[in-house]
Amino acid sequence: GENVEQHPSTLSVQEGDSAVIKCTYSDSASNYFPWYKQELGKGPQLIIDIRSNVGEKKDQRIAVTLNKTAKHFSLHITETQPEDSAVYFCAASIRTGFQKLVFGTGTRLLVSP
Amino acid sequence: GAVVSQHPSWVICKSGTSVKIECRSLDFQATTMFWYRQFPKQSLMLMATSNEGSKATYEQGVEKDKFLINHASLTLSTLTVTSAHPEDSSFYICSARADRNTEAFFGQGTRLTVV
Numbered sequence: 429g430e431n432v433e434q435h436p437s438t439l440s441v442q443e444g445d446s447a448v449i450k451c452t453y454s455d456s457a458s459n460y461f462p463w464y465k466q467e468l469g470k471g472p473q474l475i476i477d478i479r480s481n482v483g484e485k486k487d488q489r490i491a492v493t494l495n496k497t498a499k500h501f502s503l504h505i506t507e508t509q510p511e512d513s514a515v516y517f518c519a520a521s522i523r524t525g526f527q528k529l530v531f532g533t534g535t536r537l538l539v540s541p
Numbered sequence: 542g543a544v545v546s547q548h549p550s551w552v553i554c555k556s557g558t559s560v561k562i563e564c565r566s567l568d569f570q571a572t573t574m575f576w577y578r579q580f581p582k583q584s585l586m587l588m589a590t591s592n593e594g595s596k597a598t599y600e601q602g603v604e605k606d607k608f609l610i611n612h613a614s615l616t617l618s619t620l621t622v623t624s625a626h627p628e629d630s631s632f633y634i635c636s637a638r639a640d641r642n643t644e645a646f647f648g649q650g651t652r653l654t655v656v
Contacts, residue, residue, distance in 0.1 A: 462644070464647075469650070469652070470649050470650060471545075471547070471634050471636075471647035471648050471649045471650045472585070472634070472647045473647070474644060474646070474647075477644070517584060517585065527638075527641060527645075528575070528587055528590065529575075529585075529587070529645070530587075531584045531585045531586075532584065533583070533584050534582075534583075534584050
């Protein structure tokens with residue numbers, strides 16, 4: 429089955445710096461890669477996603493890149509703000525059948541003012 | 542995005558009792574709902590997938606007789622933790638999607654503490 433690895437587990441940056449979180453997946457059949465932000469005591473919230481027919485996607489300060497050959501994808505947050513502090517999860521799934529999401533282990537991002 | 546609501550947000554129960562958690566899609570009809578468990582500082586682990594009107598499909602290692610899932614309508618799925626034990630204490634999260642071509646939206650989670 430699919431296995432998703434995520435690095436780093438914790439990331440501390442200064443406000444205004446960029447943050448990069450990387451994930452690798454094992455199943456070459458996976459074709460959907462969402463990123464979620466989870467604040468303490470809350471459920472995950474989708475912040476951006478990318479499909480395998482696209483190499484890069486951007487939404488304001490957030491961007492995701494996908495390298496299908498290497499089977500890895502990354503989340504880039506620019507001009508970080510304290511409210512970006514949260515746990516971020518990457519996930520992968522196959523867009524057929526039940527489309528089960530397999531989550532990475534999470535990255536705790538701390539943005540210091 | 543679409544709204545998925547879980548109830549309760551938190552619950553404390555005694556060992557040996559059963560607890561029911563509800564997951565509702567408020568503004569769309571959810572053909573599929575997913576139930577996850579998340580231990581502190583860990584990732585989300587899928588427990589089961591349920592399609593409206595049919596039996597849930599459980600992941601390997603998840604006891605279907607202990608974690609009863611009912612998806613009787615297109616807007617409601619329930620997870621019942623039967624004969625709860627302290628090791629069942631966790632954060633339970635549901636997600637729901639309208640169909641295969643739409644995203645799954647997550648509820649806010651339910652923190653279960655078994656004492």
